[in-house]
Structures are given as structure tokens and as C-alpha cells.
Amino acid sequence: xxxxxxxxxxxxxxxxxxxxxxxxxxxxxxxxxxxxxxxxxxxxxxxxxxxxxxxxxxxxxxxxxxxxxxxxxxxxxxxxxxxxxxxxxxxxxxxxxxxxxxxxxxxxxxxxxxxxxxxxxxxxxxxxxxxxxxxxxxxxxxxxxxxxxxxxxxxxxxxxxxxxxxxxxxxxxxxxxxxxxxxxxxxxxxxxxxxxxxxxxxxxxxxxxxxxxxxxxxxxxxxxxxxxxxxxxxxxxxxxxxxxxxxxxxxxxxxxxxxxxxxxxxxxxxxxxxxxxxxxxxxxxxxxxxxxxxxxxxxxxxxxxxxxxxxxxxxxxxxxxxxxxxxxxxxxxxxxxxxxxxxxxxxxxxxxxxxxxxxxxxxxxxxxxxxxxxxxxxxxxxxxxxxxxxxxxxxxxxxxxxxxxxxxxxxxxxxxxxxxxxxxxxxxxxxxxxxxxxxxxxxxxxxxxxxxxxxxxxxxxxxxxxxxxxxxxxxxxxxxxxxxxxxxxxxxxxxxxxxxxxxxxxxxxxxxxxxxxxxxxxxxxxxxxxxxxxxxxxxxxxxxxxxxxxxxxxxxxxxxxxxxxxxxxxxxxxxxxxxxxxxxxxxxxxxxxxxxxxxxxxxxxxxxxxxxxxxxxxxxxxxxxxxxxxxxxxxxxxxxxxxxxxxxxxxxxxxxxxxxxxxxxxxxxxxxxxxxxxxxxxxxxxxxxxxxxxxxxxxxxxxxxxxxxxxx
Numbered sequence: 001x002x003x004x005x006x007x008x009x010x011x012x013x014x015x016x017x018x019x020x021x022x023x024x025x026x027x028x029x030x031x032x033x034x035x036x037x038x039x040x041x042x043x044x045x046x047x048x049x050x051x052x053x054x055x056x057x058x059x060x061x062x063x064x065x066x067x068x069x070x071x072x073x074x075x076x077x078x079x080x081x082x083x084x085x086x087x088x089x090x091x092x093x094x095x096x097x098x099x100x101x102x103x104x105x106x107x108x109x110x111x112x113x114x115x116x117x118x119x120x121x122x123x124x125x126x127x128x129x130x131x132x133x134x135x136x137x138x139x140x141x142x143x144x145x146x147x148x149x150x151x152x153x154x155x156x157x158x159x160x161x162x163x164x165x166x167x168x169x170x171x172x173x174x175x176x177x178x179x180x181x182x183x184x185x186x187x188x189x190x191x192x193x194x195x196x197x198x199x200x201x202x203x204x205x206x207x208x209x210x211x212x213x214x215x216x217x218x219x220x221x222x223x224x225x226x227x228x229x230x231x232x233x234x235x236x237x238x239x240x241x242x243x244x245x246x247x248x249x250x251x252x253x254x255x256x257x258x259x260x261x262x263x264x265x266x267x268x269x270x271x272x273x274x275x276x277x278x279x280x281x282x283x284x285x286x287x288x289x290x291x292x293x294x295x296x297x298x299x300x301x302x303x304x305x306x307x308x309x310x311x312x313x314x315x316x317x318x319x320x321x322x323x324x325x326x327x328x329x330x331x332x333x334x335x336x337x338x339x340x341x342x343x344x345x346x347x348x349x350x351x352x353x354x355x356x357x358x359x360x361x362x363x364x365x366x367x368x369x370x371x372x373x374x375x376x377x378x379x380x381x382x383x384x385x386x387x388x389x390x391x392x393x394x395x396x397x398x399x400x401x402x403x404x405x406x407x408x409x410x411x412x413x414x415x416x417x418x419x420x421x422x423x424x425x426x427x428x429x430x431x432x433x434x435x436x437x438x439x440x441x442x443x444x445x446x447x448x449x450x451x452x453x454x455x456x457x458x459x460x461x462x463x464x465x466x467x468x469x470x471x472x473x474x475x476x477x478x479x480x481x482x483x484x485x486x487x488x489x490x491x492x493x494x495x496x497x498x499x500x501x502x503x504x505x506x507x508x509x510x511x512x513x514x515x516x517x518x519x520x521x522x523x524x525x526x527x528x529x530x531x532x533x534x535x536x537x538x539x540x541x542x543x544x545x546x547x548x549x550x551x552x553x554x555x556x557x558x559x560x561x562x563x564x565x566x567x568x569x570x571x572x573x574x575x576x577x578x579x580x581x582x583x584x585x586x587x588x589x590x591x592x593x594x595x596x597x598x599x600x601x602x603x604x605x606x607x608x609x610x611x612x613x614x615x616x617x618x619x620x621x622x623x624x625x626x627x628x629x630x631x632x633x634x635x636x637x638x639x640x641x642x643x644x645x646x647x648x649x650x651x652x653x654x655x656x657x658x659x660x661x662x663x664x665x666x667x668x669x670x671x672x673x674x675x676x677x678x679x680x681x682x683x684x685x686x687x688x689x690x691x692x693x694x695x696x697x698x699x700x701x702x703x704x705x706x707x708x709x710x711x712x
Contacts, residue, residue: 006097013090017083018060021069022052024076031072033059063087112144143204143269150201150269157199170194173273176222179246182293189287196283197273202226202266208250209264212336215253217274221245224270229263230303233360233459237263240303251294252301254280256332262303298332299325306331308460309487312357315528316465318507322497334487339480348423349432350474354488356463361484363457365527367476368422369549370446374415419451421477425553430473454542456481460529467526468494469508470515475524475550524550572598579603 025031029045033055036042044055059069063083071077119140123133157165177183177197178190200219202208208219211231221243228240228249240262243249253260254277275283284290309331313319319327334357339345345356345363424432436449454476457463463478468491498505515522525543569588572595576585579602587593597605 006094006101010090010094014057014060014064017063018053018056018058021060021063021079022056024079025072028073031076032070034062034068034070037070064090116140139204147269150271154201165199166195169197169199169273173197173220173222176246177220177273180220180248182248182290182297189283189290192283192286193275196279197275200272200274202270202272204266204268206266207263208266208270208272209260209262211260211263213260215250215258215260215277217276218248218250218254218280219264219275220273221247221249222271222273224272225267226270227265227267229265230261230305231263232304233308238304242267252298252332255291255294256329258332258334259336261305261332295329299328309334309357309359312460312462312528313355313489315462316355318504318511319465321504321507322501326497326501330489331487333493334489337486337488339484339486341480341482343480344421345478345480345486346474347421347433347477348474349430352464352468352470352472352474353491355465355468355491355494357487357489358457358459358461358463359485359487360459362459362481363461363463363484363486364453364479364481365455365457365476365525366416366451366453366479367524367546367549368419368449368451370448371450372446372448374450375448378417414453416451416453419449420479421451422449423475430475433477454525454546455527455539457527458529462528464526465528466511466515467522467524469512470522471512472522476546523547568595571595575600575602577602 026045032040032042033044036044044052047055060083061067062069063080064087066084066087069080071080116137119136120133123136128136157168160168173194174190177194183190183193197220198217200208202224208226223245225245226243226249228243229237230240232238249264250260252258252262306328310327313330314327319330322330335354336359337345339361346352348368419436421433422436423430424434457478494508498508523543524546525539572588572593573585575598576582576588581602584593584598584602584604588595588598593604599605
């Protein structure tokens with residue numbers, strides 16, 4: 001384009017010069033063209049107009065290049081000299097422009113050749129085989145044009161305003177993105193989407209999306225091609241498909257607010273348009289069916305990892321009652337927990353709120369029981385670092401001699417050397433857990449806690465699909481043995497699915513009703529494996545033993561609550577009988593008077609006597625009333641908080657009064673000194689009299705002032 005422009009300017013200049021030359025020679029008709037110099041005569045002036053034009057045009061070129069044109073008079077000579085000078089300048093500029101233009105035309109090729117030469121030298125120095133060198137050179141050559149176009153576009157974007165950038169992007173992206181089947185026949189949606197897209201460029205084999213990372217945007221492919229891969233259960237990346245211009249990807253992480261489920265890698269140089277989460281939510285608020293359109297696309301996604309997770313989940317039979325499109329989406333509703341070695345998935349006392357799938361790694365499922373025999377066997381075997389016995393053992397907790405017990409404790413892989421967790425419980429059940437430290441103490445389950453490993457849960461295990469519906473707390477502990485990834489389908493999600501699907505809801509409610517109506521303790525060893533081992537009978541036996549232990553523990557807790565109630569009644573009866581109040585004791589026995597209404601001296605609390613008091617009135621023996629009285633006495637007695645604060649304030653007031661009195665005395669002394677000084681300096685009796693009057697006025701005003709009045 002630049003070359004064509006220069007050529008056009010040159011032709012116009014020669015035309016202009018030739019026309020002026022013709023005007024100069026036409027008036028006298030004595031000038032002879034250069035070809036007619038030998039004869040001295042010419043027939044130019046009798047020729048047609050085109051012969052005259054091209055003859056003058058030819059000699060104008062000679063004037064431009066400094067050639068001889070044979071002027072016949074002074075005016076022609078002056079004009080020829082001027083044109084020689086101007087022609088020399090034009091020639092210099094012309095050759096300079098041509099040199100720059102040719103340099104620019106060859107610059108890209110030169111730079112690219114330098115890149116090839118550098119790459120070739122480097123490969124020779126590395127002694128690469130010839131076939132690999134040819135492959136590298138072919139790749140560099142094939143991608144050079146795309147890379148140059150991308151760099152030019154990025155440079156161009158820097159020189160225009162954001163609004164213009166948006167308009168340019170809309171013009172580029174609109175034909176491609178509007179061809180996406182989700183946006184077909186939606187012009188308004190397309191226009192709004194184009195205004196929110198961000199430009200992105202990807203180099204060949206660049207990973208645009210990495211599986212397992214946080215999702216921040218979804219993308220539309222504007223130019224180029226990308227490859228989709230998914231990591232299977234064996235840590236192998238499996239190819240899924242290629243996507244071409246107009247396709248979208250990365251929508252699962254944005255729609256379901258989950259981690260990335262696949263890897264997306266560019267095949268060559270790619271241009272993509274990104275839509276971040278915030279802008280997606282804005283679009284969703286204006287076009288509510290947009291999410292349904294994207295979700296409908298997920299039905300066709302059927303990679304190996306998705307098949308694996310859903311096959312594990314299908315072992316919970318009631319999940320198979322869900323519609324196929326809903327069941328296929330369950331993997332995207334799951335939370336993903338990344339556990340490091342030693343982290344607990346759950347502990348005793350935690351609420352049961354999810355169904356778990358071991359996606360990667362290994363979990364240890366264990367239970368802590370009280371067993372003094374196992375403790376003695378550990379001790380007799382010479383094991384170090386075992387649990388210490390309690391400082392104050394409970395009754396009947398003395399160890400006996402079990403040397404004849406035929407059991408090799410060193411071969412018991414299921415028994416941990418030292419228990420790590422112990423459940424914390426009260427009469428209502430398990431309320432939590434705590435770690436066993438190095439100091440021996442008595443625990444709620446007994447004096448000799450032992451941790452038994454029930455099962456190692458490997459990849460592909462479905463954990464507690466039915467126990468999660470029991471509305472109970474965890475009785476076991478589950479710990480990661482190495483870096484482990486666990487998928488969790490929350491109970492809240494299951495409830496939401498039940499509200500939307502009648503068959504599924506019916507089955508879930510049936511399972512809940514059976515668990516609630518059963519007198520047996522629920523199945524705590526509730527797990528299923530894709531690759532079951534030949535230990536089905538062992539698991540049944542372990543499950544039965546666990547149920548017996550936990551049911552016995554639950555019965556003991558309930559019994560301890562009843563015993564505590566009986567002890568309180570017995571204490572009240574003893575207090576009444578010691579005070580001689582046998583009638584009140586009989587009323588406590590019959591249940592007419594609650595035990596907490598009986599005071600320590602065997603008398604009835606006034607709150608129980610006064611029937612007009614509201615039902616919310618508490619007896620003085622109630623712990624809350626005792627606590628209130630203790631606090632009230634602590635703040636109102638001579639040594640109480642309120643009295644201490646009052647004394648502190650009083651001391652501060654007295655201290656400030658003393659400071660004020662000292663200040664007043666200092667002011668009076670200063671006034672006396674000033675008056676004495678003024679009297680010494682006064683030169684007349686009149687000045688002295690005025691000063692004396694001022695002094696008297698000060699004294700009178702001071703005598704009239706109240707004692708507690710402060711003058712500033």
C-alpha cells in the first residue's frame with residue numbers, strides 16, 4: 001500500500017512538471033525535443049495532443065532525474081534548473097522511502113530467519129537427531145503466522161480505549177459466538193454476553209483449565225482448537241474430545257460452584273473469550289433459563305471419571321430411583337474434601353450430614369472401646385508408649401493375670417499401639433471427642449481405652465449411604481492414612497432431591513422410618529466397595545460386635561441418667577429426715593415435690609410454697625439462683641466490685657480538690673507580687689491609688705465568692 005501511494009505521488013509530480021514545460025515551449029515554438037537534436041527541426045507542434053503530452057511527460061522524467069532537455073531561452077533554462085534541484089530532492093526522498101519500505105517488507109522474514117537460525121544452532125549444539133530437528137522446525141514454521149497475528153492484535157489493543165476495545169471484540173466474536181447452539185435465536189442475550197467477554201490468548205499446548213482447581217470463568221472458543229482430557233481413577237489422563245470454533249467449555253465449575261472436572265489444553269494458538277462468575281450471575285438474573293441450557297449439555301459428558309464416581313454412588317440403591325438426568329448431575333453437586341495424612345474426615349460426636357465417596361487415597365475407620373485385658377496384654381508384651389492407667393481407677397478396674405490367655409498381641413494389626421481419640425459422652429449420648437494426651441485420666445467410656453481398626457477404606461468406597469439418613473451422631477472415627485480426596489454428597493442435597501422426585505422421596509422416607517422404628521442400633525459399618533474383597537463375613541461379624549458395644553454403651557448412658565435422678569431424690573429425702581421433716585420426705589417419695597425444691601437444711605423452698613408465683617420462678621436451691629446470689633454478694637459486700645469502684649471515684653475527687661486549692665493559693669501569691677511590683681514602678685500618687693482600688697475590688701469579689709466556686 002505504501003509503495004502504491006509513492007508511485008501515485010511520483011506520477012502526479014511528473015505530470016505537473018510536463019504540463020508546465022509544455023506551457024513554456026508553446027509560446028515561441030523554438031524548443032526541439034532531445035531526439036530531434038541532430039536535425040534541429042521538429043514536427044512536435046503540428047502533432048496531435050497525445051503526442052505532445054507524452055513528449056512533455058518524457059522530458060519531465062528527464063528533468064526529475066537531472067537529464068538534458070535542451071532549453072532555448074532563459075526562462076526555460078531557469079525552469080530546468082529549478083526542476084533539476086527539486087528532482088534531486090525528490091529522488092533522494094524517494095529512494096529513502098523505498099529503502100525503508102523494502103526493509104519493512106523484509107523485516108519479518110529476517111526476524112523469522114534469525115529465529116530459525118538460532119533454533120538450528122541450539123539443536124546442533126544439543127546433538128538432537130535429524131528427525132526431531134525437522135519436527136521442531138516444521139512446528140516453528142507452521143505457528144509463526146498465528147503468533148505474529150496474535151502479537152499484532154495485542155499491540156493494537158494497547159492503543160485504543162476500553163470502549164473501542166469492546167466494540168472491536170464484539171465485531172470479532174459475534175459471528176463465532178452467535179453460532180453456539182445455546183445462544184441461537186437469542187440476539188439480546190448474545191449482545192449482552194459480548195459486552196462482558198474478556199479476551200484471552202493461548203499458546204500451543206498451553207493448559208487453559210486444570211482439573212481440580214477453582215473455577216473462575218467459563219470460555220467460548222473463538223479461534224483455534226482445544227483438547228479435553230480427564231484423569232481416571234488410575235491417575236492416567238484420558239482423551240475425551242476436541243472442541244472447535246464456537247464451542248464453550250469450563251461451564252461446570254461455574255454453574256455448580258465446584259472444582260474443575262477436566263483438563264483443557266490448546267492444540268495450537270487459540271483465541272478464547274472468557275466470562276467470569278460475577279458477569280455470569282448478571283446474565284442469569286436477566287435470562288433465568290440460561291443455566292438450564294448449560295445444564296442440559298452436561299448429560300452428554302460421559303468420561304471415565306464421571307462413570308467411576310456414579311458407579312460407586314449407585315451402590316446406594318435408593319439413588320437409582322432418581323431420573324437419569326438428575327443422577328448424572330450428582331457428581332457436580334458434591335463437595336470435595338482434600339485430606340492430608342492424619343486429618344480426620346469425622347470424629348465421634350460429629351453430626352452425620354453427608355454420604356462419602358473415597359475418590360483417591362485411603363481412610364482408616366476405627367472405634368474406641370474400653371478393654372482392660374488388651375491393656376494388660378500390651379503391658380505383658382513389653383510394648384512401650386501404650387495408654388497409661390488412670391491415676392484414680394474406678395471400682396472393679398484392677399487388672400488380673402491373663403498370662404494363660406492364648407492371644408499374640410504383637411500380631412494384632414487391628415489393634416493400635418495407643419488409642420488416639422476417645423469419645424466424650426453424657427446421659428444424652430456422644431457429644432464429641434478428644435485426643436488422649438500423655439497424662440493418664442479416667443475417660444467417659446472407661447479407664448482403659450483401646451482403639452480398634454475396623455476397616456481400611458480404599459478408592460471406590462461408598463461410606464454411610466444409609467447411616468447418613470439415621471439423624472444420629474458419629475460413633476466411629478475416620479482418618480486419612482495418606483493424601484486423600486473424598487467426595488461428599490450432603491444430606492441437605494439429598495433432602496432437596498427428595499422434594500423434587502416423588503419416588504426417591506418415598507424410598508428415603510421409608511429408610512428413615514425403618515431406622516427410627518428399629519430397636520437395634522443402626523448399622524455403623526455402612527460402606528460399599530466397587531471392588532469387594534472376600535471378607536464379607538468378617539465385615540458382618542465386625543458390624544454385629546460394633547452394634548452390641550454401642551448399644552450397651554447407650555444403655556449404660558441412659559441408666560446412668562436414671563441413677564443420677566434417683567441420687568438427687570435420695571439426697572432430698574435424707575435432708576428431710578435429718579431435719580425431722582418426715583411429711584416432706586413422703587411427698588418427695590410420692591413425686592409431689594421435685595427434689596430440687598428441697599433445701600440443704602431439709603426445708604421446702606418458698607418458690608414451691610407460694611403457688612401464686614409464675615411457673616418460671618426458680619427455687620433458691622436452683623444452680624442459677626445460687627450463681628446469681630454469689631455474683632450479687634460479690635459486688636455489694638464491702639469487698640465487692642461496686643464498693644471498690646465507688647471508693648476509687650471518691651479518692652479521685654478528693655485528689656482533684658486538693659490540686660484545685662493549691663492552684664488558687666499560687667494565683668493569690670502571683671497577684672500580690674504583681675501589685676508590689678506595680679507600686680514600686682508607679683511615679684505618681686494617682687497611679688498608686690488606682691492600683692490600690694483594683695486590689696480592694698479583687699478582695700471584695702473573693703470574699704463574696706462561694707467556698708466551692710471555681711473562677712477561671
